[in-house]
Amino acid sequence: MKTFILAFIISSATAVLAGFAIIxxxxxxxxxxxxxxxxxxxxxxxxxxxxxxVIFIVSASVCFLLFSSGEKSLALVSLAIGIAYMxxxxxxDFIKVKLKxxxxxxxxxxxxxxxxxxxxxxxxCYKRGxxxxxxxxxxxxxxxxxxxxxxxxxxxxxxxxSVNLTxxxxxxxxxxxxxxxxGLAALIALQTSKFSKNYVTPDEYKNLSLxxxxxxxxxxxxxxxxxxxxxVFMGDTGSLSVGGFIASISIFSCNxxxxxxxxxxxxxxxxSVIIQVLHFKRTGKRVFLMAPLxxxxxxxxxxxxxxxxxxxxxxxxxxxxxxxAYF
Numbered sequence: 044m045k046t047f048i049l050a051f052i053i054s055s056a057t058a059v060l061a062g063f064a065i066i067x068x069x070x071x072x073x074x075x076x077x078x079x080x081x082x083x084x085x086x087x088x089x090x091x092x093x094x095x096x097v098i099f100i101v102s103a104s105v106c107f108l109l110f111s112s113g114e115k116s117l118a119l120v121s122l123a124i125g126i127a128y129m130x131x132x133x134x135x136d137f138i139k140v141k142l143k144x145x146x147x148x149x150x151x152x153x154x155x156x157x158x159x160x161x162x163x164x165x166x167x168c169y170k171r172g173x174x175x176x177x178x179x180x181x182x183x184x185x186x187x188x189x190x191x192x193x194x195x196x197x198x199x200x201x202x203x204x205s206v207n208l209t210x211x212x213x214x215x216x217x218x219x220x221x222x223x224x225x226g227l228a229a230l231i232a233l234q235t236s237k238f239s240k241n242y243v244t245p246d247e248y249k250n251l252s253l254x255x256x257x258x259x260x261x262x263x264x265x266x267x268x269x270x271x272x273x274x275v276f277m278g279d280t281g282s283l284s285v286g287g288f289i290a291s292i293s294i295f296s297c298n299x300x301x302x303x304x305x306x307x308x309x310x311x312x313x314x315s316v317i318i319q320v321l322h323f324k325r326t327g328k329r330v331f332l333m334a335p336l337x338x339x340x341x342x343x344x345x346x347x348x349x350x351x352x353x354x355x356x357x358x359x360x361x362x363x364x365x366x367x368a369y370f
Contacts, residue, residue: 049110051260054264128160174188176194198293202309209354221266231248234296
């Protein structure tokens with residue numbers, strides 16, 4: 044526990060210090076976010092530095108490597124996955140900045156990159172025998188066997204894109220994510236103590252939890268600059284990486300079915316977009332004032348701070364509910 048607390052503190056402090064150094068550099072390089080014209084409430088945000096996700100990713104990575112010990116191959120693979128998705132996001136952000144537009148990689152290009160990473164991890168898990176998933180609230184697991192491969196690919200694609208869609212208000216994706224990582228760390232720790240037989244060793248689980256705590260701390264430090272009114276955005280550099288970390292750590296710890304539960308706000312972001320698009324194509328009418336869902340609430344008159352708080356509150360509450368079955 045002492046190691047986890049130190050990791051959280053140092054990761055947070057490192058992210059804050061990194062922010063003071065990196066944000067002025069991003070401004071100097073004119074790495075500013077281009078804002079969608081139809082989101083009128085965000086006009087003032089145009090030009091705010093983006094690619095800020097590198098602040099907490101680097102801080103968390105260094106902190107994890109500093110405090111980790113014992114067997115940690117799964118945690119290191121998760122770290123590599125998160126960085127791989129960060130690079131995809133960086134390319135996307137770079138194109139946006141370079142061409143001064145809101146879209147970087149087109150959907151097909153982005154999907155190809157994400158699919159390639161997800162497929163490699165799915166095969167890796169299958170060969171290593173990590174094919175089970177814990178069922179939320181009931182302390183049971185299901186072995187998906189070969190079906191785990193398509194399931195794993197779906198989890199990665201759904202999670203990375205859902206986190207990306209949630210990154211639309213100051214402090215929203217970051218606020219939800221740091222709570223998610225803390226909840227996942229607690230869940231892994233409880234499962235390790237309750238089940239004596241796992242697909243990975245206790246050291247592997249401990250290091251997966253440590254990576255979660257390090258990421259949570261790094262994001263908290265990043266929120267020092269990202270809460271309303273934000274002086275930097277995480278960009279796709281950060282949001283795709285966070286999605287990759289959530290998916291990989293959840294998959295490796297057999298907790299992928301908890302993603303739509305603890306991360307219900309991520310799920311609602313994706314569902315609201317899917318419903319909006321399908322309904323509009325069929326009827327020419329909208330279900331929501333604007334999608335993703337947080338923009339609907341914004342158009343209803345709720346402030347960014349209140350929306351972010353409610354999303355974090357729901358995530359924290361569901362995290363606690365998910366841990367109850369393991370006491």
